[in-house]
Amino acid sequence: MAVDQLDTRILRLLLEQPRTSMREYARILGVARGTLQARVDRMERDGVITGVQPSLSPAALGHPVLAFVHIETTQGHLGDVGDELAGVPEIIEAYSTTGGGDLLARVAARDAEHLEDVIQQLNRLPGVVRTRTEVALRERVPHRLLPLVEAIGKAAGHARG
Known part of the structure; x- marks a missing residue:
């Protein structure tokens, strides 16, 4: 439009x-x-x-750790994994992507240990082959x-x- x-x-x-x-x-x-x-x-x-x-702040809600998780899925399971991601409350948003992974999820966590727990939960989802995580250090452009x-x-x- x-x-x-x-x-x-x-x-x-x-x-x-x-x-x-x-x-x-x-x-x-x-x-x-x-x-x-x-x-x-x-x-x-x-x-x-x-x-x-x-507009809400995950940090102000007690989840100051922000990470981007690249998720690789088995062929033919992209939609299923995407549906499963909706059930993980720490995932703020997720997109299917081109490049090194099939999905990119934005994750908010309480601390590093909580982030690790979320990543392990993602790795256990049916259809997930592997994940790669990047932790955001500081917001440069909101x-x-x-x-x-x-x-x-x-x-x-x-x-x-």
């Missing part, structure tokens, strides 16, 4: 001020509330906006979407001009 400059401005506000009301967003943007709501509804329908939930949204909006403006 293509977003235009107004969509970009809306997305920026949603990212920067997530607790603001639609009425206030409309006032800030200088558009009718109905226009704003129609735009937001369209972006939700098109999958641009995928949710409105708080999860962000605003620079991407702004670049898309800028490109939309240039395409019109």
Whole structure:
């Protein structure tokens, strides 16, 4: 779905001020509330906006160790292993990938021993051949979407001009 400059401005506000009301967003943007709501509804329908939930910190929840676990699976078992990963609460997210492994899981743990327990649990899953773990030392670029949204909006403006 293509977003235009107004969509970009809306997305920026949603990212920067997530607790603001639609009425206030409309006032800030200088558009009718109905226009704003129609735009937001369209972006939700098109999958641009995928949710409105708080951002939580695993570290503040007592899980400060962050690791990325590459998981190699036996041929034909990728889907089964992926389904099993959903049952491991310490896995924050997982993706099928190309390269050295079949899956990449982001794992939050209480400490090194807990991380080892989680990795051993993963290694025991049917269809898992081996794992390789990388522990994150320090976050260098936090999860962000605003620079991407702004670049898309800028490109939309240039395409019109």
